[in-house]
Amino acid sequence: MSRNPGGEPGLWKRLFTLRSRLSRPTEIGLGVLAFVFLLAVWAIVVATSSIKPQYMPSLLSIGEALYSLFVDFNFAADIYISVVRVAIAFAIAAVMAIPIGILMGSYRVFGALGEPVIDLIRYLPVPALVPLTVIWLGIGEGSKIALLWMGTFFQLVLLIADDAKRVPQEYVETAYTLGAKQRHVLGLVILRSILPTMVDNLRITLGWCWSYVILAEIVASNEGIGQVIWASRRFGKTPEVMAGVLTIGLIGLLSDQLIRLASKKLFPYLR
Amino acid sequence: MTQHEASTDDANFLRIDHVSKWFGGADRHAGMQVIDDVSMTIEKGELAVFVGPSGCGKTTLMRIVGGLDQPTSGTVMLGGEAVKGPDRRKGVVFQSYSSFPWLNVLDNVKFGLRFRDGLSAREKDEIARHYVDLVGLVGFESFYVNKISGGMRQRLALARTLAADPDILLMDEPFGALDAQNREFLQVQLLDIRERERKTIVFVTHDVDEAVFLAERVFIFSARPATIIEEIRVSETLPAKRDLKVKDSEQFLHLRNRIQAVIRTQARRTEEEMLRVAARRR
Numbered sequence: 190m191s192r193n194p195g196g197e198p199g200l201w202k203r204l205f206t207l208r209s210r211l212s213r214p215t216e217i218g219l220g221v222l223a224f225v226f227l228l229a230v231w232a233i234v235v236a237t238s239s240i241k242p243q244y245m246p247s248l249l250s251i252g253e254a255l256y257s258l259f260v261d262f263n264f265a266a267d268i269y270i271s272v273v274r275v276a277i278a279f280a281i282a283a284v285m286a287i288p289i290g291i292l293m294g295s296y297r298v299f300g301a302l303g304e305p306v307i308d309l310i311r312y313l314p315v316p317a318l319v320p321l322t323v324i325w326l327g328i329g330e331g332s333k334i335a336l337l338w339m340g341t342f343f344q345l346v347l348l349i350a351d352d353a354k355r356v357p358q359e360y361v362e363t364a365y366t367l368g369a370k371q372r373h374v375l376g377l378v379i380l381r382s383i384l385p386t387m388v389d390n391l392r393i394t395l396g397w398c399w400s401y402v403i404l405a406e407i408v409a410s411n412e413g414i415g416q417v418i419w420a421s422r423r424f425g426k427t428p429e430v431m432a433g434v435l436t437i438g439l440i441g442l443l444s445d446q447l448i449r450l451a452s453k454k455l456f457p458y459l460r
Numbered sequence: 461m462t463q464h465e466a467s468t469d470d471a472n473f474l475r476i477d478h479v480s481k482w483f484g485g486a487d488r489h490a491g492m493q494v495i496d497d498v499s500m501t502i503e504k505g506e507l508a509v510f511v512g513p514s515g516c517g518k519t520t521l522m523r524i525v526g527g528l529d530q531p532t533s534g535t536v537m538l539g540g541e542a543v544k545g546p547d548r549r550k551g552v553v554f555q556s557y558s559s560f561p562w563l564n565v566l567d568n569v570k571f572g573l574r575f576r577d578g579l580s581a582r583e584k585d586e587i588a589r590h591y592v593d594l595v596g597l598v599g600f601e602s603f604y605v606n607k608i609s610g611g612m613r614q615r616l617a618l619a620r621t622l623a624a625d626p627d628i629l630l631m632d633e634p635f636g637a638l639d640a641q642n643r644e645f646l647q648v649q650l651l652d653i654r655e656r657e658r659k660t661i662v663f664v665t666h667d668v669d670e671a672v673f674l675a676e677r678v679f680i681f682s683a684r685p686a687t688i689i690e691e692i693r694v695s696e697t698l699p700a701k702r703d704l705k706v707k708d709s710e711q712f713l714h715l716r717n718r719i720q721a722v723i724r725t726q727a728r729r730t731e732e733e734m735l736r737v738a739a740r741r742r
């Protein structure tokens with residue numbers, strides 16, 4: 190939609206107009222441009238400086254390392270394991286945090302009970318919990334899932350409780366005067382109203398969950414992306430370390446974009 | 461039930477009995493009194509308008525009638541039953557836009573229908589479309605709330621509330637945020653809808669023209685704490701069936717000037733009171 194009667198302002202002008210919208214292809218193009226720029230800088234630095242490859246390997250060697258990880262070391266299985274760990278822990282955390290958060294944000298009694306305890310636990314740094322989970326649950330899958338769960342659940346539950354609190358009172362009262370009972374208000378108004386921000390919060394905490402899985406795998410694991418990165422480091426294989434790190438980034442980018450896309454489809458009324 | 465009993469029930473359809481409201485405790489030092497011993501009865505099918513200076517307690521009284529706030533003392537009876545909390549019988553159109561942004565126009569109107577028993581999906585659809593039509597939103601059924609204008613949003617709120625089939629309609633400055641044209645248009649529409657739906661309506665406004673144009677009876681409230689200072693039976697002066705031409709009649713102008721004069725003195729009182737409270741705090 191054009192703001193000036195003279196017609197659509199030029200692309201160049203729109204790029205630098207506060208809050209003006211860009212077309213989808215332009216946005217994707219800009220995203221690609223940033224990647225190309227990053228890669229180019231990397232390539233130029235590698236080619237022109239005297240930094241040793243073991244600190245800054247060439248793009249080609251990182252590509253080769255990624256290829257050999259998949260072909261020779263069955264990297265797909267490690268990715269799969271990490272994804273499954275994140276998926277299980279995150280699903281448990283979300284399934285618990287959503288109803289508990291909504292109750293805490295909607296009934297002061299649950300809020301007053303839960304907030305102080307959860308706030309305390311939330312501030313415990315997750316790495317500091319690793320020894321505890323190992324003491325309690327050993328080094329099996331249980332301790333990893335527990336660690337990821339702790340890192341995610343307590344954050345998520347408070348975010349959801351805050352959102353539930355912020356649902357406008359008008360919506361709640363309107364629902365009552367239209368004949369809704371408390372249980373309807375919880376589901377049809379409060380949950381429904383916070384859904385878009387909840388999806389956002391899930392997206393953000395999913396990112397945190399990914400960093401904790403790598404941590405858990407570095408500390409004690411025989412498989413998973415984190416273990417591959419750590420093992421590669423021990424053998425001084427910097428390209429493999431880079432390839433591993435890059436893989437995590439790509440998985441994050443992918444899941445993030447998928448959730449954003451789903452969000453656009455699910456909540457058309459936000460546009 | 462005898463004929464006589466039925467008619468007194470109708471005459472006392474809404475009964476506000478010695479209602480007072482304090483916020484923050486009923487004590488002159490800690491709390492603040494907003495409503496001071498208000499009593500009135502409103503007939504079934506009547507359109508009563510509350511006018512009064514800003515901040516005097518009109519919204520608070522309306523919320524008490526709707527069961528959204530509790531009176532500190534006194535009672536409210538609707539159709540012979542004490543008002544305890546909000547429900548479908550007391551429909552409310554709020555001062556601010558309150559339709560659900562995640563639902564389109566038709567689904568907003570349908571929202572209250574899901575709590576009504578014994579309606580098939582088809583009947584619900586028909587009822588909802590009837591009210592969409594009644595408020596003139598045909599063609600906009602699939603629009604989300606943020607894609608329609610302010611005037612349309614208030615019409616949507618009206619349709620949504622009517623579809624739930626309340627016994628009484630409580631409207632709190634529903635047209636307050638609209639421009640003059642939209643406001644007059646909706647006033648006429650409201651009278652028209654009322655004619656067809658035969659609802660009891662309590663309408664809150666601080667627009668005196670609006671009050672006189674719509675009302676059968678106007679209650680003028682004092683500055684905070686609200687008391688009724690005058691009750692004017694507009695229907696004794698103005699015709700029952702009104703169109704915008706009424707606004708030019710001598711009777712209309714006379715009434716509006718009279719009410720305006722009362723409110724002006726009250727508004728000044730509110731400001732003086734605010735200064736006194738501020739001085740006492742200091």
Ligand SMILES: Nc1ncnc2c1ncn2[C@@H]1O[C@H](COP(=O)(O)OP(=O)(O)OP(=O)(O)O)[C@@H](O)[C@H]1O
Pocket residue numbers: 483484494512513514515516517518519520521666684
């Ligand atoms: N929940 C509350 N707690 C404390 N004070 C309140 C509360 N609700 C309203 N008040 C105060 O009560 C007074 C009356 O408010 P109310 O909203 O009923 O006035 P009003 O007549 O509707 O005003 P307006 O015409 O501006 O809408 C105001 O001074 C307001 O600040």
Ligand SMILES: [Mg+2]
Pocket residue numbers: 518519520555632633
């Ligand atoms: Mg008000």
